[in-house]
Amino acid sequence: MIICQSPSWKGKLFLESKLWSEASHREDKNTICLTGKTKTKTKTQTRLHPPFPLLVPHGSREQCKIDGYDIPIKQRVFINVWVCATDPEYWEEPDSFKPKRFKKTSVDFIGNDYQFILFGSGRRICPGIYFGLRTLELFLAQMLNNYDWKLPRGLNPSDLDTIETLTGGVLVVKKDPLHLIPTPYSSAD
Numbered sequence: 654m655i656i657c658q659s660p661s662w663k664g665k666l667f668l669e670s671k672l673w674s675e676a677s678h679r680e681d682k683n684t685i686c687l688t689g690k691t692k693t694k695t696k697t698q699t700r701l702h703p704p705f706p707l708l709v710p711h712g713s714r715e716q717c718k719i720d721g722y723d724i725p726i727k728q729r730v731f732i733n734v735w736v737c738a739t740d741p742e743y744w745e746e747p748d749s750f751k752p753k754r755f756k757k758t759s760v761d762f763i764g765n766d767y768q769f770i771l772f773g774s775g776r777r778i779c780p781g782i783y784f785g786l787r788t789l790e791l792f793l794a795q796m797l798n799n800y801d802w803k804l805p806r807g808l809n810p811s812d813l814d815t816i817e818t819l820t821g822g823v824l825v826v827k828k829d830p831l832h833l834i835p836t837p838y839s840s841a842d
């Protein structure tokens with residue numbers, strides 16, 4: 654959805670997915686992976702819209718103090734991923750979609766940087782992290798490579814909303830479905 658709100662990004666990602674597609678027809682198809690723009694885009698999108706913003710409930714094994722708060726033993730603890738990922742102490746212009754910010758920093762979502770714990774961290778970190786990421790990136794690349802996506806007639810990128818809702822207790826999805834019109838590229842394109 655954010656791609657539709659930022660049309661310039663649609664073009665850049667399309668070019669990258671084209672390169673990926675061409676490379677995947679060559680011999681090196683097993684080693685080719687999406688890099689650069691698709692990866693920074695995935696990071697940017699998931700920083701602003703984490704699908705599991707409260708992780709799964711964790712428990713305190715012992716009494717401890719965090720940020721001045723006393724956490725008693727055996728309490729259910731919720732960790733707000735979204736608040737960490739938009740904390741102005743760690744992120745410049747935290748609410749802006751700025752994929753380039755990830756070019757200047759080594760901050761990643763693989764569990765070492767607590768300001769960006771999309772997959773959790775520590776011993777309960779998501780074991781499907783690389784499978785999930787690769788699936789997401791390939792899906793995005795396929796969709797961009799094979800279809801031109803347009804908004805329905807009369808709608809402008811600024812009309813799109815980003816309102817989300819909780820479903821199934823832990824998963825956050827877009828509240829109103831996103832309607833886009835895909836036009837397949839012909840094989841000659």
Ligand code: HEM
Binds near residue numbers: 781784
């Ligand atoms: C982009 C896709 C995915 C996201 C954003 C995601 C995110 C998460 C998060 C936030 C947690 C909780 C970590 C915590 O509480 O510290 C989790 C746990 C888990 N995820 Fe994923 N996940 C994804 C894909 C997958 C896939 C593809 C699999 C399996 C093939 C998977 C399997 C699991 C399992 C088994 C756990 C529980 C781990 C435990 O409690 O020890 N996830 N995931």
